[in-house]
Amino acid sequence: xxxxxxxxxxxxxxxxxxxxxxxxxxxxxxxxxxxxxxxxxxxxxxxxxxxxxxxxxxxxxxxxxxxxxxxxxxxxxxxxxxxxxxxxxxxxxxxxxxxxxxxxxxxxxxxxxxxxxxxxxxxxxxxxxxxxxxxxxxxxxxxxxxxxxxxxxxxxxxxxxxxxxxxxxxxxxxxxxxxxxxxxxxxxxxxxxxxxxxxxxxxxxxxxxxxxxxxxxxxxxxxxxxxxxxxxxxxxxxxxxxxxxxxxxxxxxxxxxxxxxxxxxxxxxxxxxxxxxxxxxxxxxxxxxxxxxxxxxxxxxxxxxxxxxxxxxxxxxxxxxxxxxxxxxxxxxxxxxxxxxxxxxxxxxxxxxxxxxxxxxxxxxxxxxxxxxxxxxxxxxxxxxxxxxxxxxxxxxxxxxxxxxxxxxxxxxxxxxxxxxxxxxxxxxxxxxxxxxxxxxxxxxxxxxxxxxxxxxxxxxxxxxxxxxxxxxxxxxxxxxxxxxxxxxxxxxxxxxxxxxxxxxxxxxxxxxxxxxxxxxxxxxxxxxxxxxxxxxxxxxxxxxxxxxxxxxxxxxxxxxxxxxxxxxxxxxxxxxxxxxxxxxxxxxxxxxxxxxxxxxxxxxxxxxxxxxxxxxxxxxxxxxxxxxxxxxxxxxxxxxxxxxxxxxxxxxxxxxxxxxxxxxxxxxxxxxxxxxxxxxxxxxxxxxxxxxx
Amino acid sequence: xxxxxxxxxxxxxxxxxxxxxxxxxxxxxxxxxxxxxxxxxxxxxxxxxxxxxxxxxxxxxxxxxxxxxxxxxxxxxxxxxxxxxxxxxxxxxxxxxxx
Amino acid sequence: xxxxxxxxxxxxxxxxxxxxxxxxxxxxxxxxxxxxxxxxxxxxxxxxxxxxxxxxxxxxxxxxxxxxxxxxxxxxxxxxxxxxxxxxxxxxxxxxxxxxxxxxxxxxxxxxxxxxxxxxxxxxxxxxxxxxxxxxxxxxxxxxxxxxxxxxxxxxxxxxxxxxxxxxxxxxxxxxxxxxxxxxxxxxxxx
Numbered sequence: 015x016x017x018x019x020x021x022x023x024x025x026x027x028x029x030x031x032x033x034x035x036x037x038x039x040x041x042x043x044x045x046x047x048x049x050x051x052x053x054x055x056x057x058x059x060x061x062x063x064x065x066x067x068x069x070x071x072x073x074x075x076x077x078x079x080x081x082x083x084x085x086x087x088x089x090x091x092x093x094x095x096x097x098x099x100x101x102x103x104x105x106x107x108x109x110x111x112x113x114x115x116x117x118x119x120x121x122x123x124x125x126x127x128x129x130x131x132x133x134x135x136x137x138x139x140x141x142x143x144x145x146x147x148x149x150x151x152x153x154x155x156x157x158x159x160x161x162x163x164x165x166x167x168x169x170x171x172x173x174x175x176x177x178x179x180x181x182x183x184x185x186x187x188x189x190x191x192x193x194x195x196x197x198x199x200x201x202x203x204x205x206x207x208x209x210x211x212x213x214x215x216x217x218x219x220x221x222x223x224x225x226x227x228x229x230x231x232x233x234x235x236x237x238x239x240x241x242x243x244x245x246x247x248x249x250x251x252x253x254x255x256x257x258x259x260x261x262x263x264x265x266x267x268x269x270x271x272x273x274x275x276x277x278x279x280x281x282x283x284x285x286x287x288x289x290x291x292x293x294x295x296x297x298x299x300x301x302x303x304x305x306x307x308x309x310x311x312x313x314x315x316x317x318x319x320x321x322x323x324x325x326x327x328x329x330x331x332x333x334x335x336x337x338x339x340x341x342x343x344x345x346x347x348x349x350x351x352x353x354x355x356x357x358x359x360x361x362x363x364x365x366x367x368x369x370x371x372x373x374x375x376x377x378x379x380x381x382x383x384x385x386x387x388x389x390x391x392x393x394x395x396x397x398x399x400x401x402x403x404x405x406x407x408x409x410x411x412x413x414x415x416x417x418x419x420x421x422x423x424x425x426x427x428x429x430x431x432x433x434x435x436x437x438x439x440x441x442x443x444x445x446x447x448x449x450x451x452x453x454x455x456x457x458x459x460x461x462x463x464x465x466x467x468x469x470x471x472x473x474x475x476x477x478x479x480x481x482x483x484x485x486x487x488x489x490x491x492x493x494x495x496x497x498x499x500x501x502x503x504x505x506x507x508x509x510x511x512x513x514x515x516x517x518x519x520x521x522x523x524x525x526x527x528x529x530x531x532x533x534x535x536x537x538x539x540x541x542x543x544x545x546x547x548x549x550x551x552x553x554x555x556x557x558x559x560x561x562x563x564x565x566x567x568x569x570x571x572x573x574x575x576x577x578x579x580x581x582x583x584x585x586x587x588x589x590x591x592x593x594x595x596x597x598x599x600x601x602x603x604x605x606x607x608x609x610x611x612x613x614x615x616x617x618x619x620x621x622x623x624x625x626x627x628x629x630x631x632x633x634x635x636x637x638x639x640x641x642x643x644x645x646x647x648x649x650x651x652x653x654x655x656x657x658x659x660x661x662x663x664x665x666x667x668x669x670x671x672x673x674x675x676x677x678x679x680x681x682x683x684x685x686x687x688x689x690x691x692x693x694x695x696x697x698x699x700x701x702x703x704x705x706x707x708x
Numbered sequence: 709x710x711x712x713x714x715x716x717x718x719x720x721x722x723x724x725x726x727x728x729x730x731x732x733x734x735x736x737x738x739x740x741x742x743x744x745x746x747x748x749x750x751x752x753x754x755x756x757x758x759x760x761x762x763x764x765x766x767x768x769x770x771x772x773x774x775x776x777x778x779x780x781x782x783x784x785x786x787x788x789x790x791x792x793x794x795x796x797x798x799x800x801x802x803x804x805x806x807x
Numbered sequence: 808x809x810x811x812x813x814x815x816x817x818x819x820x821x822x823x824x825x826x827x828x829x830x831x832x833x834x835x836x837x838x839x840x841x842x843x844x845x846x847x848x849x850x851x852x853x854x855x856x857x858x859x860x861x862x863x864x865x866x867x868x869x870x871x872x873x874x875x876x877x878x879x880x881x882x883x884x885x886x887x888x889x890x891x892x893x894x895x896x897x898x899x900x901x902x903x904x905x906x907x908x909x910x911x912x913x914x915x916x917x918x919x920x921x922x923x924x925x926x927x928x929x930x931x932x933x934x935x936x937x938x939x940x941x942x943x944x945x946x947x948x949x950x951x952x953x954x955x956x957x958x959x960x961x962x963x964x965x966x967x968x969x970x971x972x973x974x975x976x977x978x979x980x981x982x983x984x985x986x987x988x989x990x991x992x993x994x995x996x997x998x
């Protein structure tokens with residue numbers, strides 16, 4: 015890592031004017047980093063509208079802008095890395111223009127680059143580039159190729175606005191924008207109504223969360239008079255009394271937004287349905303980036319959450335519960351993407367458990383590693399689905415290419431994919447030294463540590479550990495059902511199963527490497543490790559942003575007690591045992607069970623039926639929430655107010671009133687002189703009265 | 709005894725009678741004559757008050773009479789024109805301006 | 808004494824004739840009653856020291872305007888006329904309005920020179936009509952009593968008419984011209 019730093023020594027810290035120099039460079043680059051994907055959207059969109067067949071151009075522009083953004087981000091990262099101790103007050107804020115100057119509300123269109131946004135930037139552009147490259151192969155034969163890349167580029171642009179925004183409204187722009195792109199991409203094949211419905215569901219459920227975000231912004235403005243991150247977080251400890259109602263309300267509403275965007279209980283129902291979109295979309299949006307926006311928000315606002323311990327308990331609790339809940343559902347799903355979807359919901363629960371406990375860097379660390387292995391899992395499944403589709407297409411059979419019961423033994427046909435998926439499974443299960451082990455273990459240890467002062471966190475730790483067991487189990491089940499055993503696809507189809515082209519397996523390889531080595535980003539403080547190399551730790555990297563929160567926690571007695579010695583070793587050992595046990599159980603159970611192809615499969619029964627039907631949550635929502643709201647809107651709002659009051663009373667009523675007044679006036683125009691004379695006399699009397707009795 | 713007060717009273721009564729006539733009668737020419745009556749009443753007021761305020765009142769009466777004469781001429785010409793059109797001067801039937 | 812009784816005689820005639828104007832059915836009879844009213848008013852003018860105006864009243868109003876009216880009535884050959892009073896609601900409204908008007912105007916009879924001087928000067932000390940009115944009139948040189956001695960009755964009117972009010976005088980002549988043209992145009996059978 016030292017070579018690039020030497021290269022940038024001219025701009026090193028300590029030199030006079032260094033910060034201003036950094037700011038200048040950042041200003042130019044931020045515009046480019048966000049502008050490139052935006053440009054990609056415009057170009058691809060133009061191609062989609064006028065020359066949808068120009069696929070070669072799209073293949074260059076689509077991933078190209080992403081790679082450009084990633085390159086720039088990397089360069090800036092390396093530059094910033096030399097200055098990684100920048101305090102939050104010094105972080106460069108690039109103010110492009112004054113967006114909302116309305117009285118006391120001053121919101122600028124500004125971006126902020128600090129340690130946290132840099133991490134997110136690298137993840138978004140890096141993993142995004144890989145997924146773009148994968149998409150070139152995956153979507154090759156799709157007629158909406160250009161449109162796909164246009165939407166994908168637009169999504170990245172919005173996501174970058176989200177992570178780089180310097181104030182809550184800026185972040186909200188990105189927040190809404192990614193929601194829009196999610197809708198567009200989920201319903202990409204909108205000719206099938208189910209897909210369009212899934213897109214709508216995602217958008218509407220997100221909206222409920224956005225309502226929370228908005229209320230939180232209103233409350234923030236009321237308390238602070240400003241919405242920019244720097245000012246809010248600097249003044250937070252003075253303005254908001256710790257543990258008070260205001261800060262708890264703000265953080266809870268923010269978290270409501272997070273449950274929507276990051277698919278936690280109760281607003282997670284859109285994510286499994288979102289699997290209707292193309293698989294790379296699921297990888298990018300619903301695994302690596304968009305759904306992590308909620309975690310980013312909590313991490314960004316960690317000072318506010320530190321001031322509200324109640325909210326922290328809520329965040330961590332909902333996270334732990336979601337992790338466990340979703341893991342149980344994943345146990346009995348047969349659609350490969352649905353399993354991964356519930357896995358994502360579950361892993362997001364882990365991230366929230368992390369940031370809710372106050373271990374911001376642990377949560378972000380898991381965000382990063384999860385991006386690696388979940389993207390790998392999704393892309394791998396995409397590769398599998400691609401092969402299955404191809405096979406069924408060749409034999410003209412109408413079977414579900416995503417149902418794992420139709421797969422089996424695919425490792426002979428897709429060896430690279432299989433190997434990489436196994437690596438990813440090991441990572442997500444938490445087997446050392448793969449990435450997931452370090453991040454998951456860190457979160458659980460932190461939760462346990464916080465449990466010293468607040469016992470409820472011990473419960474969360476237990477839930478998290480159980481979820482880890484289930485995670486290992488269902489991931490093993492997925493791998494075994496898909497790649498091992500005997501093939502259930504059919505004799506004819508087997509001839510057409512083959513590995514994906516390099517454009518698709520290449521990104522998989524890169525992600526595999528990251529899944530293996532990603533743990534090094536935040537290696538634990540083990541003395542014997544430090545013997546080997548001086549690790550760059552994510553925690554230290556994010557320290558300037560989290561130190562204030564940590565100090566507040568100390569004052570409130572909500573700190574995390576770091577575990578040492580025996581307890582620490584015991585926890586680590588327990589984590590490893592859980593992972594191994596889960597995998598073993600999963601492998602054994604799945605190998606033993608006789609899986610039959612989907613169309614022959616028996617119906618589910620008992621507990622398995624409940625799990626398979628996801629605890630009927632969607633149906634409950636439909637009956638008790640959706641239907642009453644719809645009927646209320648139809649009867650009261652539409653027929654009652656809109657048609658009755660506004661159309662009938664307002665529009666037609668004012669017309670009728672005008673007509674009535676006109677009729678009255680017309681009665682005056684009789685055309686008869688005598689009437690007019692009477693009016694003269696009346697007028698004259700009036701004037702006389704005025705003059706006489708002034 | 710000063711004649712100013714009673715003159716003013718007479719003028720007021722004449723004016724009121726004139727207004728009553730305009731409001732009550734239907735024949736256009738009669739109405740016109742009542743207007744002349746009103747004008748005369750006002751002339752009486754002016755003249756009575758000229759005893760108090762000076763000759764300006766009488767000069768004004770002079771002008772009023774001139775204008776009244778001109779108005780009478782034009783008004784009667786209009787009534788003639790209407791009569792030719794409607795064959796009557798009954799104001800109840802003349803309502804072409806109705807709207 | 809004589810003057811007062813004469814005044815009341817003529818006033819009564821005027822009012823009675825006016826009432827007849829508005830009640831008689833025959834237009835010719837109405838016109839004649841109006842002539843009577845005008846002649847009575849002329850007499851009152853004389854009594855109010857407005858000799859010139861009185862004369863002009865007889866000459867112009869009774870002599871020209873009413874003759875014109877009579878010509879038109881006879882030209883249109885308006886006979887007796889059907890009952891040409893309005894229906895009840897109209898009459899009721901009329902009476903009401905007129906009652907209001909009367910209540911306003913009739914109390915004017917309480918005014919006299921002294922009272923007007925009072926109101927004019929706004930204080931009781933200087934409210935001598937002689938001072939308030941006569942001095943101003945003397946200053947303006949239009950004291951009727953003196954002017955009549957010097958210039959004769961028409962001279963009273965002529966002086967302000969051709970000095971202060973010259974422009975309205977000229978404009979009036981244009982007005983008369985306009986009226987002539989208008990009357991001729993309106994009354995022609997074919998333009």
